[in-house]
Amino acid sequence: MIGYLRGKIIEVLSDAALIDVQGVGYEVHASANTLGDLQTLLGKDIIIWVHTHVREDALQLFGFHSKDEKNLFLSLLKVNGVGPKMALSILSGGRPAQIQEMIEAGNAKALSGLPKVGKKTAEQIILTLKGKLVSIEETIKGKSESHTQITSALLNLGYKSQLVDQFVSSLPNDISLEDGVRKGLQTLSGSLS
Numbered sequence: 001m002i003g004y005l006r007g008k009i010i011e012v013l014s015d016a017a018l019i020d021v022q023g024v025g026y027e028v029h030a031s032a033n034t035l036g037d038l039q040t041l042l043g044k045d046i047i048i049w050v051h052t053h054v055r056e057d058a059l060q061l062f063g064f065h066s067k068d069e070k071n072l073f074l075s076l077l078k079v080n081g082v083g084p085k086m087a088l089s090i091l092s093g094g095r096p097a098q099i100q101e102m103i104e105a106g107n108a109k110a111l112s113g114l115p116k117v118g119k120k121t122a123e124q125i126i127l128t129l130k131g132k133l134v135s136i137e138e139t140i141k142g143k144s145e146s147h148t149q150i151t152s153a154l155l156n157l158g159y160k161s162q163l164v165d166q167f168v169s170s171l172p173n174d175i176s177l178e179d180g181v182r183k184g185l186q187t188l189s190g191s192l193s
Contacts, residue, residue, distance in 0.1 A: 001052040001153050001177075002061060003145070009046060012039045015088075017063065019048065028063035029084075032092035037065045053084050054156045062088065068096040072133070074152075078161050079128045081121060089115040090125075103129050147171065150180035159188050 005028065007021035016029045017038050028048060030038070038046070048063040049070045062084055064070040069091060076087040090099065093114030102110045103126055111122035147168050154164045167187055171180055 001149055001156065002050045003149060003152075004047055004049050005061075005063070006047045007045065009038050009042050009044065012042060017048075019046075019063075026061055028061045029088060030063045030065075031069065031088050033095060034063060034065040034069065034091075051084075051152065052156065060084065066096070072096045072099060075129055075133055076125070077155075079121075079125050081124060086116050086121075090117060093117075100133050103133060104131070106130060146175055146177050146180060147173070149177045150175070150184060153177070153181050154184045154188065157185075159184070163188055 005019055005021050005026055007019045007026070009017055010020050010025060011018040012035055015035075016027050017035060019026045019028055028050065030048075034048075038048075048065065049067055050064075051062045051070060051073060053060045053062060062073065064073060073084075073087050073091060076082050076090060077084065082090070093099070094102075099111075099114070101107075106126050108119060108122040108126055111117055111125055112119050114122075117125070150171065151164055151168050154167070155161060164184070167184055168180070171183070175183075
């Protein structure tokens, strides 16, 4: 899976940026905040953090100017009813620290003021993530790069995050992405929801 891209910003669209990486143009969907940051860097070399989202009918890249924004995006994907497009809309409504404060304060009213978030979704976000965002960040920091990539790959294949986290935590830190995903497929097969 792609973890980041280093290249030149060719164009910034309303919901995505086109990034040239050694002659290949990658379309990367991003929040309004990240797109605003990238607009100021048009034509310059940048590094953008990426989440690769795989579905039966599509392979999409979601990009983030900061790791904090990527971590919050990944956390939002764990909320029932929140997909990648909706998570980007939520991130477009404020900076990661502001959104995290709303969640930790249990402020459903403020969350429901974010794009595409109704009262029920705001309550579900709080229920799922309140008190867990700090530990999620610490877990991500504590994982090796291959563990993070293995986790991302298995989540993209549709396995439940709790099962994936348990499995990945049992792996050695020096395992390769390929070996980790292969073992994950063997261990987790039959647990798709």
